[in-house]
Amino acid sequence: MKDGPVRILLKRFALACFLVDLHGTRLLRRMAGRRPYRLGGQCRLCAQCCESPMIQTGPFIANGRLLRRLFLAWHRRVNGFELLEHDRLRRTFVFRCTHFDPATRRCDSYAHRPGMCRDYPRLLLWEPTPPFLPGCGYRAISPNARRVAELLDAEDLPPETREELKRRLHAKDD
Numbered sequence: 001m002k003d004g005p006v007r008i009l010l011k012r013f014a015l016a017c018f019l020v021d022l023h024g025t026r027l028l029r030r031m032a033g034r035r036p037y038r039l040g041g042q043c044r045l046c047a048q049c050c051e052s053p054m055i056q057t058g059p060f061i062a063n064g065r066l067l068r069r070l071f072l073a074w075h076r077r078v079n080g081f082e083l084l085e086h087d088r089l090r091r092t093f094v095f096r097c098t099h100f101d102p103a104t105r106r107c108d109s110y111a112h113r114p115g116m117c118r119d120y121p122r123l124l125l126w127e128p129t130p131p132f133l134p135g136c137g138y139r140a141i142s143p144n145a146r147r148v149a150e151l152l153d154a155e156d157l158p159p160e161t162r163e164e165l166k167r168r169l170h171a172k173d174d
């Protein structure tokens with residue numbers, strides 16, 4: 001379902017709001033001393049992340065009936081996201097994206113994709129253990145990767161064990 005001109009305009013407006021909110025929130029987090037992982041690797045264009053996009057919301061949207069309906073209506077009508085699952089406990093919504101063609105594995109509105117699609121998977125870098133999809137070409141690199149790698153290099157370990165520990169501790173830099 002390709003976007004028409006009205007949807008494109010709405011999506012541009014939503015993208016501007018999304019970016020202001022995103023960068024503001026991340027700036028505040030950094031000012032509070034939080035440091036995310038760095039993004040390593042590269043996209044393999046497997047399109048797994050388009051198969052069932054997921055959004056985690058705050059408690060008001062997840063639990064408030066009116067806000068939830070508005071949220072879902074926006075995503076259905078503007079972003080083309082149809083609800084598949086809602087997990088109240090985790091406050092997550094899983095969607096089917098009507099812009100995704102499972103045969104070609106392409107997005108039919110890539111130039112107008114929502115901010116969350118543009119940002120993916122950077123959001124995950126703020127998680128304690130970033131949950132990348134299996135086979136995703138990206139990986140998380142710890143802010144202390146170099147120091148951890150140096151400490152592991154100084155230990156008398158079998159090479160496979162050292163490499164495995166570096167991988168698990170996100171200490172493998174590019």
Ligand code: SF4
Nearest residue numbers: 043044047049136137
């Ligand atoms: S799952 Fe990862 S590698 Fe695959 S398209 Fe999405 S970002 Fe790229």
Ligand code: SF4
Nearest residue numbers: 050097099100107117
């Ligand atoms: S809008 Fe495009 S990039 Fe975003 S989930 Fe749908 S198919 Fe993927």
